[in-house]
Amino acid sequence: MTEKDVVERLEEIVGKKNVQADKIGLTSYGYDATLLSGVGMATVFPLSTEHVVKLVKLANEAGFTLIPRGAGTNLSGGTIPDGRCVTVNFSRMKKILDIDTENFVAVVEPGLVNFDLQAELEKKGFYYPPDPASYKATTLGGNLAECSGGPRCFKYGVTRDYILGLEVVLPDGKVIQTGGRNFNSEPGYDLTRILVGSEGTLALLTKIFLRILPLPAAKKTMLAIYNQVEDASQTVSDIVAAGIVPTTLEMMDNLLINTAEDATGAGLPRDAGALLIIEIDGHPEDMDEQVETIAGICKKARVREFKMARTAAEVDQLWLARRVVIGSVARRRPSYSLQDITVPRSMFPNMVSGILQIAKERNLEVGILAHAGDGNMHPLVLFDQRIEEEVERVHLAEKDICALALELGGTLSGEHGIGLLKKKYLTLEFSPVAMACFAKIKNSFDPRHLLNPGKIMNL
Amino acid sequence: MGVLNDVYEMLNTCNKCGFCLTACKTYKTDLREPLSPRGRIQLIKKLVDGVIEPDQDYEDAINSCLLCGECAVACPSGVKGNELVLAARRDLKLRHGIKPFAKSFALKTLASPSRLEHGFNFFKGVGKGLLKRIDGLDYFRGVDIRNMPAAEKPFLEQVPEQITVGDPQKKVAFFVGCFLNHSLDGTAHSVVKVLTKNNCDVIIPKDQVCCGLPQYAYGDFESAKANARKTIESFLDRKPDAVLTACASCGSMLRDEYLKLFADEPGYLPRVKEFCAKVFEFSEFVEDQIKLDESKLKAHTPVKVTYHDPCHMARHLKITSQPRQVLKSIPRLQFVEMNEANRCCGASGLVQAFYHQLSTDITRQKTQNIVDSGAEVVATSCPACMLRIQGGLNFAGKQQTVVHVADLLAKAYED
Incomplete structure (x- = not known):
């Protein structure tokens, strides 16, 4: 079946309005939030389960692969098309x-x-x-x-x-x-x-x-500001060790504090080494005691300033500053490489100092963002894709970071997936036997490798 | 491709995080990537990189942008999607002029006062008659044309060039704008009334022309500049204390965009700056420049009012509190906020004419928010929004009416 025939059949299934196969459409569905890109044959918007069934049957009949896609904001290259494939865009199935x-x-x-x-x-x-x-x-x-x-x-x-x-x-x-x-x-x-x-x-x-x-009956949002990133990471492991379970324990370092502040004007301290956003929820009567305990732990770890958000607007501002971080780093450099490693919480301070060391050795700018409470860390290595020599160093740093995480008993991906980007590091984490097990699972569901081929692992 | 090369660093600063997707009305309504800010920015970048050609699909992506500016607010890296689209439109204009013919004809008509007057005369006479006869044409492309007001004669012909008061505190030159001159002349009278009631001499230059925004928005900087120069000279000649407009779109053009437009003419720029510094939007002027004497305001009929922030007010001029303050100062006016008050109504100049389905869907969201607010009257600060939203409400069979903030305030001096 020619590409033109495939597009016609797609239009029969979902209607012309729900197929995009022009040059502009192919370009627009060729990327996600990573630096990768590719080109497929078409993008199709199913509106029902029945549409999806027909699309899958057509893919089997005509011999093309399917790339599922939502908003295309993933950070691992999970929706990059490649050749004889059709992107299945679910954004219009939103009831x-x-x-x-x-x-x-x-x-x-x-x-x-x-x-x-x-x-x-x-x-x-x-x-x-x-x-x-x-x-x-x-x-x-x-x-x-x-x-x-x-x-x-x-x-x-x-x-x-x-x-x-x-x-x-x-x-x-x-x-x-x-x-x-x-x-x-x-x-x-x-x-x-x-x-x-x-x-x-x-x-x-x-x-x-x-x-x-x-929704929880009560919530408190705190901001702890540190001169040293090491002190912030010490606080994290101390809070966990004290048996307190905040809903949120987020860490940002100096570089990210500054880009987030540029983006939001939330009033973050630009000269701080790091900050923690700490949020707890639960019964109103438990809140004060927990805040006090957390404040004590922060103090012990040489906190420079410990603040409570007083109004809903202050809480929103803090959260906005946190949420924009990854997007805001382009203010500094146009490209970034983002890792998604997770280490046991007790190893958190070691991982942070290890990343700082790697950045220094490779002469790269790195911002550290972490869902610190669960040991999930997003080091953002900043660079410019157009400078080849720098890109080389970034790749070396990526590998160093992944190796260190595994050495500390951690894992390569906490929440962004493997996609295409982290595929090459997966064998560092899993033994050949475990990788074979993955392959068996994939093959038992999808023996013809019809769905999102080339993602997670090569088969 | 100089225009786009100049903005290449900003194009490259988009790291495709997708935070703009939800901020964009065209994307949220249509859900196709090329109609999102990220999609448009990537397409412009790919055009510069030589990966794609400026074909019709590309033009549709660029020309369907509402220029509402929401994406720029949402972008964590400070990328201004609306400015990049403007650069892309300028690039298209330089490549092959403005297409299609209907669009370039409309823009030329707007730029020339005599052609515009002929256009409205035709519409008033033959045009409306024809519409009545052709079934279904009442609502042409989502606009309630038959009920669209057309002034008996242009406002500029109804008033003297100068209206003086007894003890003038300020001398205000009124930039009327095309919509208030030809369609919503009642609102123009409201503006004059509020000014004179507040001891301002009003000058209404007869030789005023279109501010140039419609042409500027589609990359015709040459026509925009010609009109801008006429405007600046005509108004500065009258030596006013302030240049006042009751149209948010004209306001953003007169106050902010003129500076960008003449950035490449350093010799003329001081004159432009002198002019821009005098420009005020109606509610901004009333709240910040004259002290409204609330004891003079009367309103016997209680009314529930909500406010729609035009894009050019909320994100370009950044005036949001003043119109609300003006409304709240009117006795027996109950002010209620609607959901998404500052989101675009779907008008966006010629977008409503050329992408009418998309635009109509966006307007429907606005009218639903109005209905949900429980308000009887919607006040706003831009005649384009007024006509668009009123048409949308009529289309949906709703009773709410749309007025200008100036209309409600002027009425409070009558009661």
Whole structure:
């Protein structure tokens, strides 16, 4: 089947309005939030499970691959097309099918934007805990595929912990439902959990059953400012060691404080070595005591200033400053390389000082952003893609950072997925036997390698 | 490609994080990447890099931008998507002029006072009659044309060039603008009334022309400059204390964009700066420059009012509190905020004519927010928004009416 024939068949399935195959469209769906890009044959917007089934059947018949895509904000190259493939853009499948506050369940289509769900839930006094920094743009399907975390995941866990069930279209066009509205795990193999974080390589999502929670009765947001980044990272491991579980324990270093301040004017101290944003929630009567304990720990770690956000507006400003960080670094340099390593919390200070050392050795500018509470760290190595020699050093630094994380008992990806970007480092973390196990899982779902080929691993 | 090379560093600063997606009304409505700020910026960059050609699809991506400026607010790295689109439109104009013919014809008509007057005369007479006869044409491309007001004669022909008061505190030159001159002349009278009630002499230069924004927005800087120069000279000649406009779009052009437009003429720039420093938007002038004597305001009929922030008010002129203050000073006026008050109404100059489906969908979101607010009247500060939103409300069969802040204030002097 020629490309032209494929496009015609796609138009028959979803209608002309829901297919984009012009040059502009191909370019526009060739990138995501990484520096990678590629070109496919077309982008198609399914509106229903039935559409997705027909697309999968056509892909089998005509011999092309499918690249699922939400908002295209991923940080691992997970939606980059390559050659004879069609991008399946779920952004027009965005209905909220049900919000069941009695049973704490929401049922949604995968193209729904995380923030748009939160806004509807809030009206009913509920929320959905995983809230990646990009939650205003990202889709829930994309969050699920990458198993996104977010600032709240220290206490509440990541996307995986909130997915009760799925409706998916398998690579042969058959539809199955895994899990469902019930809290207990499903009998047999836990297919839901295999699919969460599978980066669109096993099946296409068409419906998601999410666990939702009532909004907490009380919340306190604190800002701790340090002269030294080491003191901030010491605070993190001390808070965890004291048995306190904040919802949020976020760290930003001096470079990122400055780019975030440029972007928001939130009033962050530009000369600070690092800061922590700490948030706790729970019963109103427990708040003061917890704040006091945390303040004590910060003091012990030589905090320069410890502040409480007093108004909702102050809280919003702090959060805005935190959320814009990754986007704001282009103020400094046009390109960045972002890692997503996670280390055991006790190793957090070692990892931070190790990254600073690597940056120095490789003569690179690095900003450190961390969901510090869970040991998940996003070192942002800044550079200019147009300077080849610098790009070389960036690649070396990436490798150093990954190796160090593994040496400290950590992992390569906390929440951004492997995609294309981190594929080459995966064998550092997993033994050949484990990699073979991955391959078997992929092959048992998708023997013809129809879905998002080349992502996570080469087969 | 000099224009785009000049902005290449800003194009390259977009690191594709996608934070702008949700801020963009065209993307949120259509959900295709090329209609998002990130998509448009990447396309412009790819054009400079020689990866794509400026084909019709490219032009559609560039020309469907509302220039509302929301993306620039949302961008963590300070990339100004609207300015990049403007540069891309300038680049297109330099490549092959403004296409299609209908657009360049409309822009030329707007730029010339006599052609514009002929256009409106035709519309008043033959045009409206024709519309009535052709079924379904009442709503042409989402605009309620039949109910679109057309002044009996242009406002500039209805008033003397100078209106003086007994004890003038200020001498204000009124930049009327095309919409208030030809369509919403009642609003122009409201502005004059508020000024005279507040002891201002009003000068209304007869030789005033279009501010040049419509041409500027599509990259025709030459026509925009010609009109800008006429405006600056005509108004400065009258030596006013202030140049006042009641149109947010004209306001942003007169006060901010003229400076950019003449950035390449250092010899003339001081004159431009002198002019720009005198420009005030209506509610800004009323709140900040004259002390409104609230005891003189009367309003017997209670009314529930909400306010729509035009893009050129909220994000270009950055005037948001003053119109609300003016409204709140009117007795028995209950002010309510609507959801997304500062989001674009979908008008955006010629976007509504050339991308009418997209524009109509965006207007529908605005009218829904108005209805949900419970307000009976929507006040705003831009005649383009007024006509667009009123058309949208009529189209949806709603009873709410749209007025200018100046209309409500002027009425409070009558009651």
